[in-house]
Amino acid sequence: MGVRRVPWTSWAALAAALSMLVGWDWDISWHRSIGRDTAWTPAHVAIYISLAIAFVANALVVLDSTFGRNKSAPGVKVLGFRGPTGAFVTLFAVLMQFVGILFDVWWHAVYGVDAAMFTTPHSLIALGIWIFFLGQFLVTAREVNLTAPENRPLVVVAILIMSMFIGYVMIGNDPTYGPLGVRSQAFMISCALLVPFPLLLIQEFLDWKWAGAVCAALYFAMAFVLGQVFQLFPAHPRFGPVYHRINVFLPPAFPLLLVVPAAVMGWIAARRTGRLVTFLWLGIAFVAVFTATNWATSAFLASPAARNRFFWGHLPGTVFMEGLRIVPPIRANAEGALFVALAVAIATVSAWSGARIGHWMRGVVR
Amino acid sequence: MTPAARTAAALGAILLWRVDAAAHVNSPHIYLEEKIGPYAAIVVAHMPPAMPGEAEVQVRLSDRADDDPIEVWAREIPPAGDATAPEWRRMRSSEADPSYFTAPIPFTLFGLWHEEIRVKGSRGEGVMRFPMPARVPMPSTMAPALAATLTLLVGLLYVSQWQLLTDIGRDATLPPGARPSPADARRGRTCAITGTTLLTLFFALTGVSWTLYDARQQMLGSPRYQAELSAEGGPVAAGRPATLRLVVRDRRGNPPQGLIPDHGKLMHLVITKDPGAGFFLHAHPRLVDAGRFELTFMPPEAGTYRVFGDLLFDTGESTTITARIDVTSGHALNTYAPKLDDEDDSWARQAPIGTVSMDARSAEVGDGLSMRWVDAPSGSLSAETFHKLAFELVGPDGQPVASIEPYMGMAGHLLIVRDDMGVFVHAHPTGTIGGRMAMLMRQESAGMGAMHQASYAPRVTFPYAFPYPGRYRMWAQVKYAGVIRTGVFDVDVR
Numbered sequence: 001m002g003v004r005r006v007p008w009t010s011w012a013a014l015a016a017a018l019s020m021l022v023g024w025d026w027d028i029s030w031h032r033s034i035g036r037d038t039a040w041t042p043a044h045v046a047i048y049i050s051l052a053i054a055f056v057a058n059a060l061v062v063l064d065s066t067f068g069r070n071k072s073a074p075g076v077k078v079l080g081f082r083g084p085t086g087a088f089v090t091l092f093a094v095l096m097q098f099v100g101i102l103f104d105v106w107w108h109a110v111y112g113v114d115a116a117m118f119t120t121p122h123s124l125i126a127l128g129i130w131i132f133f134l135g136q137f138l139v140t141a142r143e144v145n146l147t148a149p150e151n152r153p154l155v156v157v158a159i160l161i162m163s164m165f166i167g168y169v170m171i172g173n174d175p176t177y178g179p180l181g182v183r184s185q186a187f188m189i190s191c192a193l194l195v196p197f198p199l200l201l202i203q204e205f206l207d208w209k210w211a212g213a214v215c216a217a218l219y220f221a222m223a224f225v226l227g228q229v230f231q232l233f234p235a236h237p238r239f240g241p242v243y244h245r246i247n248v249f250l251p252p253a254f255p256l257l258l259v260v261p262a263a264v265m266g267w268i269a270a271r272r273t274g275r276l277v278t279f280l281w282l283g284i285a286f287v288a289v290f291t292a293t294n295w296a297t298s299a300f301l302a303s304p305a306a307r308n309r310f311f312w313g314h315l316p317g318t319v320f321m322e323g324l325r326i327v328p329p330i331r332a333n334a335e336g337a338l339f340v341a342l343a344v345a346i347a348t349v350s351a352w353s354g355a356r357i358g359h360w361m362r363g364v365v366r
Numbered sequence: 367m368t369p370a371a372r373t374a375a376a377l378g379a380i381l382l383w384r385v386d387a388a389a390h391v392n393s394p395h396i397y398l399e400e401k402i403g404p405y406a407a408i409v410v411a412h413m414p415p416a417m418p419g420e421a422e423v424q425v426r427l428s429d430r431a432d433d434d435p436i437e438v439w440a441r442e443i444p445p446a447g448d449a450t451a452p453e454w455r456r457m458r459s460s461e462a463d464p465s466y467f468t469a470p471i472p473f474t475l476f477g478l479w480h481e482e483i484r485v486k487g488s489r490g491e492g493v494m495r496f497p498m499p500a501r502v503p504m505p506s507t508m509a510p511a512l513a514a515t516l517t518l519l520v521g522l523l524y525v526s527q528w529q530l531l532t533d534i535g536r537d538a539t540l541p542p543g544a545r546p547s548p549a550d551a552r553r554g555r556t557c558a559i560t561g562t563t564l565l566t567l568f569f570a571l572t573g574v575s576w577t578l579y580d581a582r583q584q585m586l587g588s589p590r591y592q593a594e595l596s597a598e599g600g601p602v603a604a605g606r607p608a609t610l611r612l613v614v615r616d617r618r619g620n621p622p623q624g625l626i627p628d629h630g631k632l633m634h635l636v637i638t639k640d641p642g643a644g645f646f647l648h649a650h651p652r653l654v655d656a657g658r659f660e661l662t663f664m665p666p667e668a669g670t671y672r673v674f675g676d677l678l679f680d681t682g683e684s685t686t687i688t689a690r691i692d693v694t695s696g697h698a699l700n701t702y703a704p705k706l707d708d709e710d711d712s713w714a715r716q717a718p719i720g721t722v723s724m725d726a727r728s729a730e731v732g733d734g735l736s737m738r739w740v741d742a743p744s745g746s747l748s749a750e751t752f753h754k755l756a757f758e759l760v761g762p763d764g765q766p767v768a769s770i771e772p773y774m775g776m777a778g779h780l781l782i783v784r785d786d787m788g789v790f791v792h793a794h795p796t797g798t799i800g801g802r803m804a805m806l807m808r809q810e811s812a813g814m815g816a817m818h819q820a821s822y823a824p825r826v827t828f829p830y831a832f833p834y835p836g837r838y839r840m841w842a843q844v845k846y847a848g849v850i851r852t853g854v855f856d857v858d859v860r
Contacts, residue, residue, distance in 0.1 A: 036420075036472050074542035076533045079526065085538045088530055095526065099519045106512055111583050112418035120576040127568060239472035240442055241450030320474065322446075363539035 006153050007143050012057035013086075013136040014157050017164040019050035020129065024171055025226055025252050032175070032318035033235035033250045054132065055094050058087035058139070074366045084142055085364055090135030096128035133165040141205060141361045155206065162202045163218035166258065169194045170219065175253040176317035176325050179301035182256065182294040183329035185339040188287065192347035196286050197354035199262050200269065204358030209270035216258035227251035227312055237319050244319040251312055257297050261289040269355070279355070283348030287340060291330070396498065397752070397829040398797035402485040403492015405429060405436075408829055409797075410752055411481060414473060417500055417586070421471040425457060425483055430465045436487035438467040442498070445477030454484060473500040476586050478683045499683045520569075527565060531557040591616055593687035595673060603696025604668045607705065612651060612659040612675065614687055621657025628678040629774040631710070633659055635675045637691070640787050642718020643839040645671070646852070648781060649711045664704040666715065668695040674783075674790040686790060710774050712843065712850040719785045719839050719856050729853035734762035737842060737853030740825060746858040749835045755780065755793075757842040757853060758825040769821040773845035777819075778826035785837040793828045832859040 023046030030043050037044070062083035064070045075082045104121035111119075140158045147154060172190055174181065181187060199212035230251040264285050272278040300306055306313030317324055330336050396411040402425075410424040425438055439454040457467035471481060479498045485491060508516075535557030536550045546554075591614050598609040612635075614622055625632055631650040639645040645666055651659035665671060673689040702715065716722070727739045740756040747753065757778065761767045773779060780793040791798065826844060842853045 035474070076537045078530050078533050085534045088534065092523075092526055092530055095519075096523055099516065099523060102512075102519070103516055106508060106516075108416070110416055110508075111579070112414070112416040118575070119579065120572045123568070123572045123575075237452050238455075239474055240452045241444035241446045241474070242452050243446075243450055360539065365541060366534075366538050 006151075006157055009057060009061060009084075009087075010140040010143055010154060010157050012053050013090075013139040014161055016050045016054040016057070017133060017136045017161045019046050019053065020132065021164045021167050021222075022226070023047035023050060024129070024168065026230075026249075028171065029230055029249045029251065030235070032320070033246070033248070034238050035320060036238040051094055051097065054090050054136065058083075058090045058135075061087045062091070076366050084139065085366055086135050086138030086140070086142055088135075089138055090132060093128050093130075093132035093135050096131060097125050100125035100128055129168060133161070133168055137161045137165065137201075138361065138364065142364050142366070145362065145365050158206075159202065159211065159215055160218065162198055163215040163222065165198050166195070166215055166219040167222055169198065170223070170256065170258075171252070173253040173256065174317070174325075175250070176321060177327055178317060178324035179254070179298045179306075179313065180329070181253075181325070181327055182298050183291075184327040185330050185336070186327065188291060188330060188343045189339065189346060191290060192283075192287060192343040193350055195258065195261075195290070196265065196282065196347050196351035197357075199258075199265055200282070200351045200354030201358035201361070203266055203269055204355040205361045207362070209266040210263065212262040212266045213259050216262035220255045220257070220259060223252060223255035227254065228309075231309060231312065231315075239320075242319055243322040244316040246315060246319055250315050250318065254301055254306075254311055254313070257293045258290075260293045261286050264289045265351070269351075276352075279348045279352040280344075282351040283344045283346075286347040286351065287343045395750075395831065395833060396496070396798055397793070397831060398496060399754075399827070399829045400494055400496075400796065401492070402427075402483055402494040404489040405485050405487065405492070407483070407485070407494070408752070409483065409494070409496070410829075410831070411471070411496075411498055412750075413498075413500075417476060417583075418472070418474045421473060421498065423457070423469050423471050423481060423483070425467045425485075426463075427465045427467075427485070430487065432464075434487045434489065436465075436485060439484040439486075440469045440471065441482050442471050442473075443480040443482060443495075445475070445479060445500075451482075457483075471498075473498075476500050478681050497681075497683060524562070524565065527561050528558045531561040585617075591622055591677070591685050591687050593673075593675060593689045595689035595691060597691075602663070602665060602691055602693045604665050604693055605697030605699045607662050607664040610651075610661050610663050610691070612661075612673075612687075612689065614657045614659070614675075614677070622677065622679070624680040625653075626678055626680045628676065628684070629776060631708075631774065633675050633677055634792060635659075635661065635673065636781055636783075636790070636792070637663060637671050637673050638783055638787075639667075639718070640670045640672045640690075641785060642720065643783055643785060644716055644718040646714045646716075646781070646841050646854070647711070648713070648779070648841070648843065648852075649706070650708045651675075652707065662705065662707050663691075664702075665691070665693040666699060666702045668693050672783075672787045676792050688790075710850070712852055714841060714852040714854055716839075716854040719837050722856065724837070724856045724858050726855065728760075729855060731759070731851035731853055732849065733847070735767070735846065735851060736760050737844075737851065739842075739853075739855050742855075746860045747832060749832050749859050752829070752831045754827045755830055755840070755842075756825055756827040757844070759844055759846055759851060760824075766824040767846060768824070770824050770826075771821060771845040771848070772819060773843060773850060777822035778828075778842060778844040780828045780830070781841045781843070782830075782832075782838055784834070785839065789833060789836070789838070791830070793830050795826055795828060797829050832857075835860050 023043055026043035026046060027041070030037055030041060062081050065073055065075050065083040066081045076085055076088065078088045100121050103124060107119060107121045137158065140154065140161060144151065144154050144158055172194065177184070199216065202215050203209060203211045230249040233249045234247055235249045236247055265282050268281055268285055269278065272281065301311060301313050308314065330339060395413055398409040400407055400409060405427045406429045408426045408428060412422045414420050423440055427436065430436055438457040440457050441451050441454045443451045455469060457469040460466040460468070473479060477500055479500050480495050481498050482493055482495045484493045532554040536546045536554030540546060540550065594613045594615070596611050598611065602608040616622060628634065632653050633651050635649045635651055637647040637649070647663065649661050651661035654660050671691040671693060673691060675687045676684060677687065678684045704713065725744065727742045729737050731737050738758045738760050740758050759767050759770055770777065777795050782791040782793065783789065832838060836859055838857050838859055840855045840857065842855065844851050
């Protein structure tokens with residue numbers, strides 16, 4: 001069989017996904033370490049490069065499939081154009097981010113420079129990026145489906161893109177809440193929505209029970225390396241109030257041990273495939289294992305043992321805030337129980353839709 | 367109308383929705399003329415159009431020798447104090463003018479900031495510090511072109527996601543050459559309906575969060591203090607003295623804390639006729655109780671009057687409260703000779719703006735004296751351009767008088783309103799920062815004692831730039847032979 005070729009569109013998708021992830025981690029770190037930015041900070045440039053790669057590559061593919069040599073290649077027809085499904089999804093995501101950025105420019109003129117992370121235009125951009133990662137994965141997923149027997153390098157590219165997708169989703173782990181922020185109800189709910197989806201998607205797509213765990217492990221490795229690299233570069237706050245005199249880029253939050261819930265979910269999903277009740281078990285397993293793992297790891301990360309360069313527990317969430325944002329942990333009362341039940345319901349739907357879309361992607365040949 | 371088009375229209379309506387910004391009458395920028403160490407400097411701080419945002423500080427050293435290698439540094443002190451200030455940053459000097467320096471100053475939160483400027487040259491070095499309250503008006507309208515573009519783009523998002531999900535839901539898994547069955551078409555439609563629903567839900571949620579965010583920003587950006595004005599014994603009538611009561615309260619209904627006198631008075635109040643600013647009263651109401659002021663006011667004629675009151679706090683922050691008085695017709699007056707409460711109160715009457723020449727550059731101020739606007743332009747002035755507005759008191763012989771007396775601790779006061787009452791400024795020879803504050807600032811900066819002088823040269827200058835275009839009226843006030851002399855000048859600003 002030998003090593004098979006990875007098509008250039010998949011390389012482009014991998015490059016765009018990587019540039020997008022690093023760009024956003026870098027940009028958020030910039031806001032926490034330096035504060036002031038312009039449209040042309042290196043972090044922003046990384047994001048623009050990602051958008052440019054994705055736009056040019058996928059627009060070329062669509063133009064080629066509509067008007068060029070590849071007219072007879074299988075594809076879907078959208079608004080009069082023909083092309084691969086992933087290309088259209090990616091282009092749609094670029095359009096959405098463009099609308100978000102335009103809106104964001106106005107937002108800053110009215111409400112000032114970034115004061116809040118979850119503003120209306122930022123939400124639009126965040127959704128655009130989420131669809132963007134899905135589109136980049138789809139570009140590669142179609143190639144995987146079209147090249148039988150299995151094209152190993154291509155599968156590796158697909159796994160890498162999915163682990164970057166998980167890395168992007170984990171940007172929501174805001175270090176300004178500190179290590180113990182992962183114990184909050186809000187964090188549990190948002191992760192229940194966002195995390196089971198990619199884990200089940202990749203598992204169902206590759207029909208391999210450890211696929212989610214492998215992606216989670218790769219996410220951990222990438223985030224850890226980024227965390228070490230960020231600390232190598234100097235960064236000086238450019239406005240006040242400055243509460244912490246730290247003169248290096250503050251890395252993102254220390255990565256979560258997602259590999260544990262991912263492995264448990266993979267094991268459950270493989271044993272009880274297809275039935276709806278499986279997803280309820282997956283939802284329960286996710287909330288239980290994810291919460292337990294976070295509880296244990298956050299206790300360590302908040303302890304003196306983590307106050308070193310390796311675990312970066314000595315670094316503040318941001319130099320511009322005196323303390324951490326305070327958020328209460330999941331409570332052991334009726335309200336807490338309600339939130340846990342809600343999280344289970346959301347995780348169930350998230351796992352189900354991830355598996356559903358992963359299963360559908362297995363059949364995408366256009 | 368398809369569901370997609372309907373939602374796009376609804377979102378368009380959200381995009382166009384906005385509220386009026388709360389009233390701010392002060393001009394937002396700061397102008398100062400001060401010594402920094404041994405160097406004379408003019409300092410201008412252009413406040414950002416939105417908060418958080420970036421101000422620009424400009425420093426011009428007016429007496430720097432050409433061969434003096436000067437370095438100018440700046441840093442902002444956040445409301446939390448000196449310990450949280452960022453490091454000093456070197457100000458950029460202009461290539462065209464090596465005595466002119468600029469630096470961007472970012473404001474990250476509302477509150478009272480201070481700016482520090484450090485100058486170091488061959489003649490020595492010094493530091494100056496001045497308050498910069500970060501509470502500025504927020505523009506709250508979206509340009510129609512941008513609103514239309516965004517609405518169109520959101521419409522495009524809806525249409526394209528509908529089309530995309532219909533097509534890929536139906537066709538993506540079909541083998542090459544296969545034609546979609548009715549079941550495939552149904553699947554496509556289901557995908558599109560799901561996508562549209564989720565996108566609409568997303569927009570609805572973000573729309574709610576936008577509304578909440580906007581309300582919070584409006585609250586933070588709005589004036590901290592409001593004034594309620596009432597008159598003892600019913601409506602105020604022309605020609606009859608009335609006791610006005612001004613109750614100042616913060617947003618929670620509490621009286622202001624930490625009020626301090628600014629050049630000897632707790633409140634500097636201006637009452638002017640609207641429209642036209644034909645009448646002007648500069649008064650200093652008595653404090654009768656926490657946050658309650660009183661003054662006697664005899665309106666010369668019926669109509670609407672606008673009230674602007676400046677307050678200074680021990681933090682260095684100042685604020686302008688506004689109110690309005692509706693005056694009914696009462697006595698017809700042959701001569702207007704009101705009894706004033708305070709020896710430093712003064713008034714002036716002049717034909718309304720627009721009914722007299724905008725080009726008059728000399729004004730009669732009584733006893734054969736006149737006030738001249740020196741170096742005044744013959745036509746209009748430019749908005750946002752720095753001017754040194756200079757006024758000189760001239761005797762009956764046409765020559766400047768020998769000297770003038772201090773008026774509330776300084777050489778003169780300049781009060782400015784725009785004809786629509788949208789701008790009100792009380793400026794001093796040191797700049798737009800209150801007199802007491804300017805004095806404290808100078809003591810801190812230069813280690814000098816109290817700055818009271820017995821007399822001043824007859825020419826008084828006020829560093830200022832008109833913030834916006836419009837027709838402005840200026841009342842320049844100095845004291846001579848024990849009488850407050852008010853010169854009235856109009857200027858067109860473009």
